[in-house]
Amino acid sequence: MTAPLSPDFVNGEVSFWYRSLGVPDTGEPLGGDLRADVAVVGAGYTGLWTAYYLKKADPSLRVVVLEKEFAGFGASGRNGGWLTGALAGSPERYAKTHGRDAARRLQRAMFEAVDEVIRVAREEDIDADIVKGGLLTVARGPAQALRLREELAAQREWGWDRDDVRLLTTGEMNERLRVAGATGATWSPHCARIQPAKLVRGLARAVRDLGVEIYERTPVTEIAPGRAVTPYGTVRADHVLRCTEGFTATIAGHHRDWLPMNSSLIVTAPLPEKVWAEIGWQGRELLGDMAHYYMYAQRTADDRIAFGGRGRPYLYGSRVDERGHTHTWTVDALWDLLVAFFPAVAGSRVEHAWSGVLGVPRDWCSAVHVDPATGLGWAGGYTGHGVTTTNLAGRTLRDLVLRRDTGLTRMPWVDRRVRAWEPEPLRWLGVHSMYRLYRLADAREGRGMARTSVLARIADRITGH
Missing domain, CATH: 1.10.287 (Helix Hairpins)
Structure with missing residues (x-):
């Protein structure tokens, strides 16, 4: 069906998350050549977390961040607001090269990273509407219910116990959230709701307060050992770190490294109390399902439903729709699915639709790398789990740049390389x-x-x- 749109419906304009904040005015571009200890390309979560932890570890470092648009313009300001401990990749693939214990350590580090983000937000006075309500994964239909049980059994094999994830009874599920046609559900505590733009803007402010220089409106045209080249000057640095995730394909020499996969969201108007009485969702859990063409959702701080899915997943030639405009077909498809999950929402309207890109490596597993010989490094390929994984990546890049031998630098995603996309x-x-x-x-x-x-x-x- 055609999605009902509010009179003030907005398509794109980066994302709904900036609607109440206002899309920020871009800061000053680079004003000429300069010298730094570390040059970070990209002012999303990965780049900002890396700069944050580097300056915390060594305040004497000169860290410069270069951003084509403004801090938080990409996926960091457009995602579904899942601060999830889910592993960004397959534990079996990490175990294949480093063993099962190493894969388990990476998973535990992801769980811990959820609380680390919450800790830093509290310490830096970042109000990002954080509620750690956990993650509900629902099945709808017999096939999904079977996959749900199979996934739970696999998680048990990998060491997830009842404190990490558990199967809910029908009554327990309905006490939390009532999804039409649900045939089963699991709940994990390792997930929190966030408002993504608030988090990235607060993190950018904290980074600037530490003395990091962020130059916006400064596209990087070339990354090479010892330098990051822009139209406004060259930053020469001992380390140059690429933190560009879904926009990596736009950088010369990296066109086929990671696939820019599109994901789209819609958000409803604020829902009245009678609708919430039918739905539930008092715990502000994050919601996902067991479909192949899966969805993700949250109840926002102002009582809307933000509801996402893949839409039109990929643009020919690895192009990216940079302003977040979303196809009408996708808006309609997401609305149909939303109403199928929650029939009580049918009387509402869609107020905003937007899209963003995430980075997908050929093996669907994330990686962190710093070459000590050239000083070049990168992190990314988060396959949709970047809100939490970027924090772990930023701390890992810090240790690699500072040449520390730590538990983070021995994780199985460090120095992982895969072949390029076709x-x-x-x-x-x-x-x-x-x-x-x-x-x-x-x-x-x-x-x-x-x-x-x-x-x-x-x-x-x-x-x-």
């Missing part, structure tokens, strides 16, 4: 085939299939998901 048109055909098959698989399973559709397994094999 050239076009293979890239476009593969991604769109994968998601077309996922949509078909979800439709088949929605008609009562008891097991995962074979179409989804074919889709997994196409792109190695």
Whole structure:
């Protein structure tokens, strides 16, 4: 159905999260050549966390951050607000190269990173609407219910106990949140709701207060050992760190490193109390499901539902829609799914729609790397789990730059390298085939299939998901 739009509906304009704050005026660009100890390319979560921890560790360092637009312009200011401890990648793939214990350590570090972000926000007086209500993962239909149980069994194998995740009874699920057609649910405490733009703006302020220089409106055209080149001057530094996530494909020499995958959200008007009485959601848990073409949602601080999914997942040639404009088809599809989950929302309207890009490596696993010989480094490929993973990455980059031998530098994602994505048109055909098959698989399973559709397994094999 066609989504009902509010009279003041906005499409794009970066994201809804900036609507109450106002899109920030961009700061001053680089004013000429300069020398630094560390040059960070990208003022999203990864770059800002890295700068923050470097300056905390060694206040004498000159750290410079270069940003094409403004701090928080990319995924850091557009995501669904999930501060989740979910691993950004496959534990089996990390274990294949470093062993199961190493993969478990990485997962535990992710759980701990959720609380680390909350700690820093409190310490730096960053009000980001944080509520640690945990994560509800629901199944709708027999096939999803089976996958939910299989995933829980796998998590038990990897050492997640009942304190990390547990299966809910129908009564427990309905006490938290009532999802139409739900056939099962799990809950994990390792997740918190945030307002993403508030977090990134607060972090940028904290970083500036530490003495880090952030130059906005300063695109980096070349990254090379010892320098980051911009139209307004060159920053020469012992270390140059690429922290560009979904925009990495726009940098010369990195076009096929990580796939810029689009994800889209809509947000409702504030919902009246009678609607919340039907839905529940008093604990402000984050919500996800077991569909292949999965969704994610939160109850916002001002009592809206922000509801997201993949939409049109990939633009030919790794292009990025930088202002967040979202296709009408995607808005309608997300609205249909939202109402299917919560029929009581049908009388509301969509007030804002937007999109952002996340970085996807060829093996769907994140990586952190610093080459001590050249000083070049990077972190990213978070596959949609970047809000928390960026914090762990920033602390890991700090230790690698400072040449510390720590538990973080021995994690299995450090120095991980994978092959590049295929050239076009293979890239476009593969991604769109994968998601077309996922949509078909979800439709088949929605008609009562008891097991995962074979179409989804074919889709997994196409792109190695």
